[in-house]
Amino acid sequence: MSSLIQSPAWLALQQHQSLMAKLSMRDLFHQDSQRFDKFSLTFNDILLDYAKQRINRETVDLLLTLAHQQKLGDWISRLFAGEKINATEHRAALHVALRSDHAVLLDGVDVMPDIKRVLKQMERFAIAIQSGARRGYSNKLFTDVVNIGIGGSDLGPAMVADALRPYQLNGLTPHFVSNIDGAQISDTLRHLDPATTLFIVASKTFTTQETLTNAHSARQWFLSNDGSEQAIAQHFVAVSTNRPAVQAFGIDPDNMFEFWDWVGGRYSLWSAIGLPIALTIGMDNFYSLLQGAQGMDRHFATAPLDKNLPVMLGLLGIWNINFFGATSHAVLPYDQSMQRFPAYLQQLDMESNGKRTTRDGEVVDYATGAIVWGEPGTNGQHAFYQLLHQGTQTIPADFLAPCQSHHLIGDHHRLLLANFFAQTEALMMGKNAQEVSSELESQGLSAAAIEQLLPHKIFPGNRPTTSILFKKLDPQTLGALIALYEHKVFVQSVIWNINPFDQWGVELGKQLAGKILMEWEHHQTGAHDSSTSGLIRYFKTHQ
Ligand code: F6P
Numbered sequence: 001m002s003s004l005i006q007s008p009a010w011l012a013l014q015q016h017q018s019l020m021a022k023l024s025m026r027d028l029f030h031q032d033s034q035r036f037d038k039f040s041l042t043f044n045d046i047l048l049d050y051a052k053q054r055i056n057r058e059t060v061d062l063l064l065t066l067a068h069q070q071k072l073g074d075w076i077s078r079l080f081a082g083e084k085i086n087a088t089e090h091r092a093a094l095h096v097a098l099r100s101d102h103a104v105l106l107d108g109v110d111v112m113p114d115i116k117r118v119l120k121q122m123e124r125f126a127i128a129i130q131s132g133a134r135r136g137y138s139n140k141l142f143t144d145v146v147n148i149g150i151g152g153s154d155l156g157p158a159m160v161a162d163a164l165r166p167y168q169l170n171g172l173t174p175h176f177v178s179n180i181d182g183a184q185i186s187d188t189l190r191h192l193d194p195a196t197t198l199f200i201v202a203s204k205t206f207t208t209q210e211t212l213t214n215a216h217s218a219r220q221w222f223l224s225n226d227g228s229e230q231a232i233a234q235h236f237v238a239v240s241t242n243r244p245a246v247q248a249f250g251i252d253p254d255n256m257f258e259f260w261d262w263v264g265g266r267y268s269l270w271s272a273i274g275l276p277i278a279l280t281i282g283m284d285n286f287y288s289l290l291q292g293a294q295g296m297d298r299h300f301a302t303a304p305l306d307k308n309l310p311v312m313l314g315l316l317g318i319w320n321i322n323f324f325g326a327t328s329h330a331v332l333p334y335d336q337s338m339q340r341f342p343a344y345l346q347q348l349d350m351e352s353n354g355k356r357t358t359r360d361g362e363v364v365d366y367a368t369g370a371i372v373w374g375e376p377g378t379n380g381q382h383a384f385y386q387l388l389h390q391g392t393q394t395i396p397a398d399f400l401a402p403c404q405s406h407h408l409i410g411d412h413h414r415l416l417l418a419n420f421f422a423q424t425e426a427l428m429m430g431k432n433a434q435e436v437s438s439e440l441e442s443q444g445l446s447a448a449a450i451e452q453l454l455p456h457k458i459f460p461g462n463r464p465t466t467s468i469l470f471k472k473l474d475p476q477t478l479g480a481l482i483a484l485y486e487h488k489v490f491v492q493s494v495i496w497n498i499n500p501f502d503q504w505g506v507e508l509g510k511q512l513a514g515k516i517l518m519e520w521e522h523h524q525t526g527a528h529d530s531s532t533s534g535l536i537r538y539f540k541t542h543q
Contacts, residue, residue: 009065401416
């Protein structure tokens with residue numbers, strides 16, 4: 001057994017869970033009218049309400065003891081100090097430097113001058129494109145920007161560009177191409193004019209098959225639709241850590257925006273990977289996004305653990321996953337513009353904490369990262385909420401919403417928020433047999449009909465949710481929300497003693513795809529299991 005699950009803090013939580021499992025939140029709310037005040041925190045315009053979790057004061061104290069036992073405070077300091085805490089890749093995880101306002105040392109050297117240099121380069125470029133000083137080969141203004149990237153080189157910028165659409169400047173429409181499925185790039189290019197289209201090839205490594213394949217197809221499309229070799233420099237820029245590969249692709253290094261190996265892909269939207277964001281909402285708004293994250297960083301680094309939003313969010317996840325056995329976690333934004341937020345969080349959380357070995361290489365004997373999923377409310381309500389309310393699994397959920405909408409149309413926002421509040425209340429309260437029975441009686445149903453319907457209409461309730469309300473989804477608040485989740489993921493990794501900054505699990509599939517392609521190139525059959533061989537045979541005969 002690992003030392004974690006034998007540790008005093010863990011055992012105390014286990015014992016406490018057996019008591020908490022017998023209590024209902026409905027009763028806890030009845031017994032304590034101060035529950036919301038006791039179990040909610042604010043940071044700037046963000047409210048985190050975790051009163052609808054299966055907790056009491058002792059739960060929080062025990063979780064905080066676990067955090068102290070796992071030396072969370074030290075780990076937070078090590079993250080901000082630029083220590084090489086990504087041990088398997090011998091790297092620091094210094095995404096916080098990308099939004100810092102003070103010197104950040106890496107191996108004794110301040111990284112801020114480099115960060116500021118690239119931010120200035122982005123600013124000059126964004127202004128040149130937006131003002132029309134930089135144009136396409138036929139002197140027309142750029143109207144479209146296509147970001148070609150995948151994973152962290154796609155999900156962050158795509159999510160932010162969508163979420164901050166109300167801040168979009170006139171004139172430049174962003175598009176995101178990630179999938180190697182030719183459908184995506186074909187559909188995107190079909191509507192575009194090469195003379196007014198700017199391409200950003202975004203890849204940390206510049207070796208990613210999907211991105212390079214899409215970039216080559218975009219180049220081919222550009223050349224075969226009037227664009228010339230000389231015009232490539234005007235229409236293609238790159239964001240990468242790999243200068244030689246960018247050059248080998250045919251992009252002039254003058255048109256390259258650099259970032260660094262200490263920025264993890266899924267933590268990179270704050271770097272030049274955010275270029276499509278800066279181009280579409282302007283550099284001032286991009287700086288506001290960084291400032292929002294910086295504020296959350298400061299809060300994470302300095303607030304006491306019990307008043308610390310990312311810490312509490314992380315510990316509640318631990319409570320649900322490790323002590324109540326939750327295997328999945330729903331993220332439910334009541335804001336259509338945050339529709340890509342769950343997908344973004346999937347990479348952030350699952351690529352970071354989907355690990356089965358500790359930092360020391362031991363196989364864990366406790367659960368780590370949960371499955372993250374979700375859809376915007378109220379669409380989810382009419383799709384999968386049935387399972388949240390009456391299914392056999394308990395799925396903890398985060399509900400997020402702005403108090404003010406950007407879209408002042410009719411009564412939509414009040415109706416949306418009424419649904420948010422009603423859902424979290426229903427999930428917590430449920431509806432017991434007595435309530436169902438009197439409801440059916442008042443509807444005039446016979447005793448026999450009530451008896452028949454009763455079990456189907458009971459809601460067990462006691463389903464945990466955390467509510468995150470914020471004033472308005474502006475760049476600063478979005479920056480803070482993203483940083484909140486980044487740090488939440490880090491907190492959980494510290495408790496689990498895993499490295500959240502590597503991603504070896506994505507390698508095997510890539511290697512095997514390379515092997516299969518090589519076999520096809522050499523007309524070989526290749527040794528595979530019978531299922532894989534059967535699938536390949538079927539594909540070849542039907543392609
Ligand atoms: O395959 C996973 C991954 O390595 C992610 O971690 C990363 O965000 C993505 O691929 C894209 O990588 P790159 O930016 O190097 O193209």
